[in-house]
Amino acid sequence: MNFANTPSFANQGLQPGGRLFLCVLTSLALLIGDSQYGLMEKARDAISVVLYPLQRAANVPLNLTMQVGDFFTAQAALKRENDALRERDLIQSSHLMRMSSLEKELQQLRQLNALAAQPSHAGVVAEVLYTGRDPFSYRLIIDKGSSSGIASGQAVIDENGLIGQVTRVQPLSAEVTQVINRHYIVPVMIERTGHRALLYGFGGGVEVRYLPISTDIRDNDLLVTSGVDGVYLQGIPVARVKQIDRLGGAAFARVRSEVIAGVQSSRFVVIMPNRRLPVAPPVPPPTDAANTDKKSP
Structure with a gap:
């Protein structure tokens, strides 16, 4: 540089x-x-x-x-x-x-x-295990059978009213047909008046059929067992009237009702004993006067 x-x-x-x-x-x-x-x-x-x-x-x-x-x-x-x-x-x-x-x-x-x-309702408490194979048959299987003294034909109730009837018994279990089964019939009476009728199941519900159109029945009337069939004790609540159809010209009224018991919800039930009806008195033999009358020309 x-x-x-x-x-x-x-x-x-x-x-x-x-x-x-x-x-x-x-x-x-x-x-x-x-x-x-x-x-x-x-x-x-x-x-x-x-x-x-x-x-x-x-x-x-x-x-x-x-x-x-x-x-x-x-x-x-x-x-x-x-x-x-x-x-x-x-x-x-x-x-x-x-x-x-x-x-x-x-x-x-x-x-x-x-x-x-209760002495008048002495029975056996059972638990509902499951429903029947056919959901439309409305049957229940309970955990008590013949080994617990259960027999076919016994009534089954819960804390509210009638559930149904024992229809098949095995040693450790039993089958209960519910009141809403379409083949089920319960003799009932109107609690308010005492008038007797037949309650039919129709597959999911119940109704009163063949009731004379002039019968004194009202909405919300309570239907209880009449006890005339020898199966159910008298006075068990079954259903409550919801609708009454009185068609003009018809001889019978159609009464739709609602089941009181928990047919689809109760887990525990009571199996009632068979009702013991009094033995019918023997028929008296014909008297001699009656035999004489029969032999005279």
Whole structure:
């Protein structure tokens, strides 16, 4: 490089060695003055104020990284806590529903045991296991059979009224045909008036048929067993009148009714004993006068 045209003032000043000596001397003086007399305290304060925004700006990426990490950590913890609370809530809900069901069953059992303990309703308490194979046959299978003294033809009731009748018996179980079976007939009477009638099942419900159109029957009348068939005790609630059809010119009224017992919901039932009817008196033999009358021409 050609230094011929270099300005003369660039060659002026101390030599590098002198400059180094001057810088070292100045540094020592500042160090001694700061350590002994605190000469740089205010300078440091001023510099820290100027550099503070730069320090905050330099820490922004680290703070953002930490905040993002804390956010995802908190979200994961909240999700785990939420899942645990949801699982606990489901468990407690299932326990509550189970407790409600058990309480209902306990109340039903108490009522049935009290009913079965009555002298006029002495019977056997049984549990409904399942329904028949054909859902439209309206039959139930109970957990008591001939080994428990159950016999075909016995009436089956719950705490509200008549469920049906035992139609098939096995040693450890029995089949119950419900009153809503289409082949089922129950002799009943209107509790309010005592008028007797026949209640027919029609597959899912019951109705009174062949009732004279002039019969005194009203909506909401209670139909109870009449006891004339020798199977059911008198006065067991069976159904309640819901609709009466009296067609003009017809000889009979059609009475639609609603079953009172829980034919589709009861879990426990009572099997009633067969009703013991009094023995009919013997027919007296014909008298001699009657025989004489028969022989005379």
